[in-house]
Amino acid sequence: MAENTLASDAWWSEYRETVNADPELKRHGRDAFDDDFLVGIGDEHFLLEMQGGEIQDVRTPGLDDAWSFGVVGPREAWEQFVSEVPPAHHNEVFASFYRTAVKGEEGYFDLIGNHKKIFQNFRAFQRTLDLMRTAHNGDEPRTAGTNRPQEATDEPITGKYVTVDLDGVDHRIYYEAAGPEDGIPLLCQHTAGCNNQQWRHVLNDPEITEHFRVVAYDLPRHGKSVPPSSESWWADQYDLTAERFTDTIVSIADALELEEPVFVGSSMGGTVTLELADWYPERFRALIGLEAGLFTPGFYIQWLDHPHVNANDVNSHATWGLMAPHGPEWARRETLYLYEQGANGVLKGDLHYYSMDHDYRDSADDIDATQVRMYLMNGEYDYLTNPDDARKAAAAIGDGATAHEMTATGHFPMSERPELFRAYIKPVLDDIRGVRDEPVPEVFAPEDFGVEANK
Numbered sequence: 001m002a003e004n005t006l007a008s009d010a011w012w013s014e015y016r017e018t019v020n021a022d023p024e025l026k027r028h029g030r031d032a033f034d035d036d037f038l039v040g041i042g043d044e045h046f047l048l049e050m051q052g053g054e055i056q057d058v059r060t061p062g063l064d065d066a067w068s069f070g071v072v073g074p075r076e077a078w079e080q081f082v083s084e085v086p087p088a089h090h091n092e093v094f095a096s097f098y099r100t101a102v103k104g105e106e107g108y109f110d111l112i113g114n115h116k117k118i119f120q121n122f123r124a125f126q127r128t129l130d131l132m133r134t135a136h137n138g139d140e141p142r143t144a145g146t147n148r149p150q151e152a153t154d155e156p157i158t159g160k161y162v163t164v165d166l167d168g169v170d171h172r173i174y175y176e177a178a179g180p181e182d183g184i185p186l187l188c189q190h191t192a193g194c195n196n197q198q199w200r201h202v203l204n205d206p207e208i209t210e211h212f213r214v215v216a217y218d219l220p221r222h223g224k225s226v227p228p229s230s231e232s233w234w235a236d237q238y239d240l241t242a243e244r245f246t247d248t249i250v251s252i253a254d255a256l257e258l259e260e261p262v263f264v265g266s267s268m269g270g271t272v273t274l275e276l277a278d279w280y281p282e283r284f285r286a287l288i289g290l291e292a293g294l295f296t297p298g299f300y301i302q303w304l305d306h307p308h309v310n311a312n313d314v315n316s317h318a319t320w321g322l323m324a325p326h327g328p329e330w331a332r333r334e335t336l337y338l339y340e341q342g343a344n345g346v347l348k349g350d351l352h353y354y355s356m357d358h359d360y361r362d363s364a365d366d367i368d369a370t371q372v373r374m375y376l377m378n379g380e381y382d383y384l385t386n387p388d389d390a391r392k393a394a395a396a397i398g399d400g401a402t403a404h405e406m407t408a409t410g411h412f413p414m415s416e417r418p419e420l421f422r423a424y425i426k427p428v429l430d431d432i433r434g435v436r437d438e439p440v441p442e443v444f445a446p447e448d449f450g451v452e453a454n455k
Contacts, residue, residue, distance in 0.1 A: 006079060006136070007041050012058045018135040019128055020054045028313075029053025029124035035117050036065075037125070040072030053124055069113030071097075071129070077107055082136040085326045085454065088381045092321030093129050095383040102298035119303040123313040126320060133325075145328030145455055157203050159224075164255045166220075166228070166248060173252055174224035175217035176200075179209035184285070184433070185258040188216035189249065189265030189272070191412060192354055193315060193347025194338050195223025198266070201418035207426065211433060212262070217252055221346050238349035240268075242275045242357045250280055262432055264425075266290035267411060268354045270385070273374060274367060274393070275358070277401075281371035286432045288425075291411050292376045293389035294364055294396060300355040304348040315347045316340040322411035324381040326454040327420075335415040364393065369400025375428050375440065376403045381410035404428075405443045408453040423449035 005011060019025060025033075033053040038061065039046045047061040061067065071093050080090040089095050089108065096109040111118060118125060159176045176196055179186075186208070188199040196216035203214050218225040227233045249272070253261055262285050265272060273289035303309050304318075316339035323332050339347075360367075367374075374397065378390040387405035394403035406413055406424050413421040424444040430436040446453040 006082060007044060007046065011135070012046070015132060015135040016055045016058060019131050022127070022131055024127055025053045025124060029127070033121050033124040035068040035121055038067045038070030038072070038113070040070060041078050042075035067113065068117040069111065069115070071109050071111055073109035074107060077109060082133050084137045086133070088386070089383045091325040091381060093126070094318065095321035098298065098383050116303070116308065119309045119314055122310070123317045126317055146330055148330040152204065155204055156209070157200070162252070162255050164248070164251045166251055170229045171220045172226050173217055173220065175215055175256070176203060177213065177215045178203040179213040181213060183209070183211055183213035185261035186212040186214045187253060187258060187261040187263050188214065189263070189269030190216070190218070190222065191267035191269060192350035193342045195341065197223070197338050198335070198412065198415040201422065202414055205422050208422070208429065212429065215256065215258070219248060221343060238345055239352035240350050242272070242353055245272050245353055246275050246279055249276065250283055253283065260285040262286045262288065264288035264290065266414060268350055271296055271354060271358050274360050274364070277367045277369055277372050277374055281368065284372050286373040286375065288428060289374065289376045290413060291378050291382050291385045292393055293385040294360040294393045296358060296384055297355050299384070300348065300351045304351065305345045311344050312340055315342060319412065322382060322384065323416040324379070324408055324410045327409065327417045328455060331418060332416050335412050338415070360393070360396070364396035365398070367397045369397050371400070373432070374401040376401060377406055377424070377428070379409040379411060379413050380405065380407045384411060402440065403442070404440060407443065407445045420446055420449070420451050423451060
């Protein structure tokens with residue numbers, strides 16, 4: 001396809017064939033994706049006529065043509081989008097849209113028209129756009145890393161339940177653990193709306209569990225943990241707050257009798273390291289905030305729990321643009337799959353904390369990180385909290401807080417790039433153990449650890 005120019009007649013012809021032959025769209029777009037949409041590439045506009053998840057025609061829209069929604073952006077943004085390994089935040093249309101709508105930056109995409117229709121067609125629309133990259137470059141970028149590596153058949157992980165009292169109400173909390181009972185506790189917090197399965201690669205890493213007792217839990221309402229035992233919990237609005245979040249984490253650590261645990265969390269689990277450092281510095285040996293920031297707005301939106309929208313598709317596929325596009329496809333698909341298991345309303349409720357209640361823009365100097373060491377580690381492809389956000393947070397906090405960029409990964413490093421993440425986290429854990437002579441790198445790169453960036 002390289003000889004065909006982006007948006008030329010030959011390009012659109014190749015793209016149409018790719019879309020109409022795609023097995024994923026055959027499963028999820030047929031008989032449902034019938035909304036025509038507009039693609040604006042610079043000054044040129046193209047109407048894609050859809051029927052049953054197939055492109056029937058691509059043409060310049062006329063005065064009598066109707067369309068439901070569209071995606072528009074400068075030609076340079078589209079050229080970056082269809083490149084084999086697109087740069088950060090140009091890898092997926094919603095990643096790009098966030099940079100425009102929330103960050104107010106130029107050079108990215110904008111979504112126009114009926115947003116409700118976009119979210120009703122979320123999975124199929126996202127896949128249809130992603131196939132532009134496949135058509136432009138061939139099948140190799142899409143099929144690389146589809147097979148999960150062989151794994152142990154007898155994993156050294158135990159699963160248990162513990163009852164935790166939160167404000168006088170019992171909560172049945174599920175957790176998994178691996179490593180020696182006398183190892184340094186490493187308490188692992190999952191991302192919003194997900195569960196502890198995101199940490200299975202860390203739980204199975206013998207180099208980590210040699211020195212650490214890894215404990216990964218499910219928050220109430222998540223994974224195998226059940227809702228509270230209080231009356232009529234099903235009628236209560238679930239909106240997580242910073243106070244409830246930190247109380248839950250500390251209460252779980254107390255219930256499990258963890259002495260000076262190291263806390264590590266991603267996304268909302270990364271941002272909450274700021275509250276933990278502010279309110280509970282004496283309780284932890286160190287705090288590792290993955291994908292952390294002072295302020296993380298824009299994600300508490302109605303479409304994550306709406307009766308006219310398939311919340312399962314929206315909540316799970318919203319993860320796609322948050323991951324590095326050249327990571328192993330099996331790991332990215334598994335990360336997405338974990339989100340398909342969440343209960344309705346839980347992700348949105350978590351994001352109440354993430355986008356509404358968490359804000360340290362004016363109070364970061366309340367944190368004294370000399371009391372508890374803070375490592376803020378953000379992925380290159382995370383459009384919600386990019387590496388600059390970690391650097392800003394560390395600078396605002398001051399002594400005791402350091403920022404570290406993780407290249408070639410995104411918002412879910414422990415699950416989307418497990419091999420790479422293990423390489424990145426080990427120097428930090430060695431530093432916490434006091435066995436590392438050199439400072440932890442400010443920038444982690446795959447080549448520094450002998451890992452290929454596109455695998």
